[in-house]
Amino acid sequence: MSDHQLDCQRLLCPLPVIRTQNKVKELAVGDTLCVVCTDPGTKNDIPAWARIHGHSLVSIEDKDDLIYIVVRVGA
Amino acid sequence: MARQHKAIALISGGLDSMLAVRVIQEQGIEVEGINFFTGFCVEGHTHAIRNHHKDKEKRNNALWVAEQLGIKLHIVDVIEEYKDVLLNPKHGYGANMNPCLDCKIFMVGKAVEWVKSNHQEGFDFIITGEVIGQRPKSQLKRTMPIIARESGADDILLRPLCAKNLPETLPEREGWVDRAKLYDFHGRNRKPQIALARQYGLNDFATPAGGCCFLTDEKYSSKLVDLWQARHSRDYELDDIMLLKVGRHLRPEPHFKVIVARDAGESKFLEGYRKQYPSLYSTSHNGPMALIDGQFKNHHDVETAASVVARFGQGRTAERVEIELTLPDNGTQNLVVSPLASEAIPAEWYV
């Protein structure tokens, strides 16, 4: 199990979702991915994407104009 | 036990594709969705940028639809490949710069590719929410077989909402789906779809007015054509087409245009481009962020741009407004200009 990061700053939805989707394909079950975003739409879209694909949302945090969304890869 | 059959559905985020999936799910078929991002899609981010849409839920309709239907959704970035569809449509354009027929052929073709490259997933056929006669150019009885043939999907392409008006497809012939339980919707009347939605208990759905993308929008299309004319080249990058969705666009000279934010949300969005484009904003009064697309040839151009920007800020009636110009790799300059009066801005500057 390992932790990964993905930079999606300045990308507008659905690009952060697409990048997350493609990155998660390379990860193993139980890994976590922290996606760093600026588009507020990601706060809805990445969790929605995670739910329909069976991944879980660990946290969403706003800090210094950035949004950090952590998902754990499901089976 | 018979094998569970699987379909991949083109999901636009609108009601029709949602219904098409439900109709097929009702027949015991497992469905997954696919959605293509061309860069022109009408999506949540346009709401996210503008202030006055702040209360609207910023959701991606395709994802939302998938969640309602309980299906997986694969979103595919086709920005690069889509350029050829838009720039060289074999079947031409619709009312604006929308190459709908070529676009449909392309998207169904991409779904065929997806089915082939994910053969381990065992998708048997493709479904869309197309309805004969719904859209003036791309959804006609005549164009349905063109889409099936030119996309390479042939008879694995099923349109559950109008299948009864079309020849039988493989899933119907093989008995995977019962043709009798498919529909014969046609024309622009949306009542049958609304009734079916009610029957399924669906009452919250997106109803895009013109189409699924900005290319059906007259103003957007004219900005795109203007961009090509100004550059003497029919090409674009993602940043170009994103910026066409934001701000007022004024072109005082063929070699440059000014993109002026319309509210604080757009100003913030344009700020993100200051490392790539020359930018202007007022330091003496509150006002919008503006970007320059193109080049200044002389100081007169710089002053014109600055006085346009001053016109849209709170200093519009002031005698003098200070404007800061930042060039991506050449530092900043401070200018003092008189704002242009609204009547001094020729109507033809507005792109």
Ligand code: SF4
């Ligand atoms: S409206 Fe846009 S996305 Fe929809 S078919 Fe036409 S060109 Fe394609």
